[in-house]
Amino acid sequence: MPDPFLSIAGLNAHYGDFQALYDVSMRVDAGEVVAVIGANGAGKTTLLRSISGLLRNTPGEIRWRGAPIGGLRADQIAGRGIAMVPEGRLLFASLSVEENLVIGGQSGRKGPWTLARVYALFPVLKERRNQASSSLSGGQQQMVAIGRALMSNPDLVLMDEISLGLAPVIIRQIYEALPGIVGEGLTAVIVEQDISKALSVSGRVYCLQEGRVSLAGQSDTASREDISRAYFGI
Amino acid sequence: MDWLNAIIQGVLLGGLYALFAAGLSLIFGVMRLVNIAHGDLIVLSAYLALTVTTALGLGPLLALVIVVPGMGLIGYTLQRAILNRTMGDDLLPPLLVTFGLSVIIQNALLIGYTADPQNLQAGAIEVASVAVGSIALGVMPLIVFGTAVVVIAGLQWMFYHTAIGRAFRATSDRQDVAQLMGLNRAHIFGLAMGLSLAVTALAGVFLGIRTSFDPAAGSARLIFGFEAVIIGGLGNLWGTLAGGVILGVAQTLGAKINPGYQILAGHIVFLTILAIRPRGLFPRIDG
Numbered sequence: 359m360p361d362p363f364l365s366i367a368g369l370n371a372h373y374g375d376f377q378a379l380y381d382v383s384m385r386v387d388a389g390e391v392v393a394v395i396g397a398n399g400a401g402k403t404t405l406l407r408s409i410s411g412l413l414r415n416t417p418g419e420i421r422w423r424g425a426p427i428g429g430l431r432a433d434q435i436a437g438r439g440i441a442m443v444p445e446g447r448l449l450f451a452s453l454s455v456e457e458n459l460v461i462g463g464q465s466g467r468k469g470p471w472t473l474a475r476v477y478a479l480f481p482v483l484k485e486r487r488n489q490a491s492s493s494l495s496g497g498q499q500q501m502v503a504i505g506r507a508l509m510s511n512p513d514l515v516l517m518d519e520i521s522l523g524l525a526p527v528i529i530r531q532i533y534e535a536l537p538g539i540v541g542e543g544l545t546a547v548i549v550e551q552d553i554s555k556a557l558s559v560s561g562r563v564y565c566l567q568e569g570r571v572s573l574a575g576q577s578d579t580a581s582r583e584d585i586s587r588a589y590f591g592i
Numbered sequence: 593m594d595w596l597n598a599i600i601q602g603v604l605l606g607g608l609y610a611l612f613a614a615g616l617s618l619i620f621g622v623m624r625l626v627n628i629a630h631g632d633l634i635v636l637s638a639y640l641a642l643t644v645t646t647a648l649g650l651g652p653l654l655a656l657v658i659v660v661p662g663m664g665l666i667g668y669t670l671q672r673a674i675l676n677r678t679m680g681d682d683l684l685p686p687l688l689v690t691f692g693l694s695v696i697i698q699n700a701l702l703i704g705y706t707a708d709p710q711n712l713q714a715g716a717i718e719v720a721s722v723a724v725g726s727i728a729l730g731v732m733p734l735i736v737f738g739t740a741v742v743v744i745a746g747l748q749w750m751f752y753h754t755a756i757g758r759a760f761r762a763t764s765d766r767q768d769v770a771q772l773m774g775l776n777r778a779h780i781f782g783l784a785m786g787l788s789l790a791v792t793a794l795a796g797v798f799l800g801i802r803t804s805f806d807p808a809a810g811s812a813r814l815i816f817g818f819e820a821v822i823i824g825g826l827g828n829l830w831g832t833l834a835g836g837v838i839l840g841v842a843q844t845l846g847a848k849i850n851p852g853y854q855i856l857a858g859h860i861v862f863l864t865i866l867a868i869r870p871r872g873l874f875p876r877i878d879g
């Protein structure tokens with residue numbers, strides 16, 4: 359069996375004295391889409407913040423292509439090819455749409471994603487390239503946030519609740535764009551509230567419950583009963 | 593004509609105040625750091641220039657070639673070694689540390705240079721002037737004002753048209769997300785402080801040519817700098833230049849009425865503007 363792309367083993371994450379993750383282990387192989395589901399407060403966002411380096415951990419608990427990265431800073435991890443679309447989009451308010459995209463690519467990593475490719479994926483952004491990012495609708499802002507992450511030509515992209523607070527029609531648009539993104543050989547970890555959406559786009563799924571992995575399996579074979587037991591703990 | 597003269601001299605003086613203020617405005621804008629030691633760093637630059645001029649026999653304007661990058665390096669090092677450790681959600685720790693730094697710089701200057709007033713000798717250019725009608729404009733004040741305009745325009749251009757400016761704005765907006773873009777916050781903050789102190793070096797040398805200075809001269813310059821920033825509106829560089837000019841004109845007009853009123857008039861104008869427009873005359877419009 360080849361080395362996994364990303365492997366997490368026995369991860370314990372804390373916010374001060376509060377422990378948010380207990381002994382979490384997961385693996386992500388190159389080219390796959392892994393979904394992470396779970397109720398509010400189960401630790402999904404904490405898991406992504408740990409991988410991306412916004413939350414520092416014990417180095418060996420998170421390995422990227424075999425190298426321990428748990429103790430690195432977020433900018434160092436970004437430089438190694440892991441990008442994140444943060445929950446709530448978090449665009450740079452004083453930057454224009456295009457500047458938000460350009461700064462995503464400022465690390466200079468080479469790859470298929472360029473400004474032109476992002477505009478081809480989300481044409482509406484090209485029309486609004488010089489507007490303030492805060493003037494866009496929620497869905498358009500989400501497109502900028504996704505484009506900003508892609509601009510770094512990552513090998514792994516972490517997407518945190520990209521459907522949160524968006525209208526269903528917009529969510530569908532964004533998820534329809536996903537195959538075009540992952541088709542570039544990109545690996546993705548997707549955190550999603552909408553379980554059926556998460557299962558339909560992913561190959562494998564992990565469910566978190568109160569900071570622990572309560573289910574790990576294939577997305578297409580996981581039964582509803584197993585998931586609801588893993589989700590709610592009943 | 594006397595009054596017109598006072599106003600024009602005040603405008604030119606405002607250029608110096610804008611240089612005091614630009615560095616303060618820059619680091620507050622990028623990292624919300626209020627640098628209490630800023631005035632002392634201005635004075636430190638003047639002393640550095642004094643050492644360079646006496647050691648190498650250069651004029652103070654030529655000494656800028658050494659003092660500006662020197663202060664920039666000091667700024668970057670200071671930020672990386674000390675101030676970054678205090679940065680966080682709370683504004684108070686960096687405020688207290690820069691206050692301590694202010695005390696340390698003043699006392700170190702006192703030990704190194706004694707309390708005797710010093711000044712920088714720029715030679716004939718100090719007293720040269722050009723006549724415009726019946727008003728004589730000093731060449732040095734014109735150089736200072738021109739430098740202030742160029743510095744402000746340069747900073748403005750850098751903020752909105754270069755990669756480093758974009759990184760400054762992004763880090764100012766959201767530090768954590770900027771990290772996700774691969775920007776090392778500690779380095780960005782270091783660059784901002786380096787740039788701030790490079791501008792401060794210009795201010796310090798011009799101050800030393802214009803007037804005498806001693807190790808305790810920093811606090812008044814800090815106040816003038818703060819007043820210019822607040823009058824113009826936080827986070828607006830052209831506003832900072834306008835704030836410096838307003839402060840300079842208020843001071844020269846005050847001095848025209850009574851020489852004792854110079855500093856007081858500046859403070860009164862500042863307090864009046866603060867009372868009427870608490871966010872300054874040209875606040876940045878946040879999205």
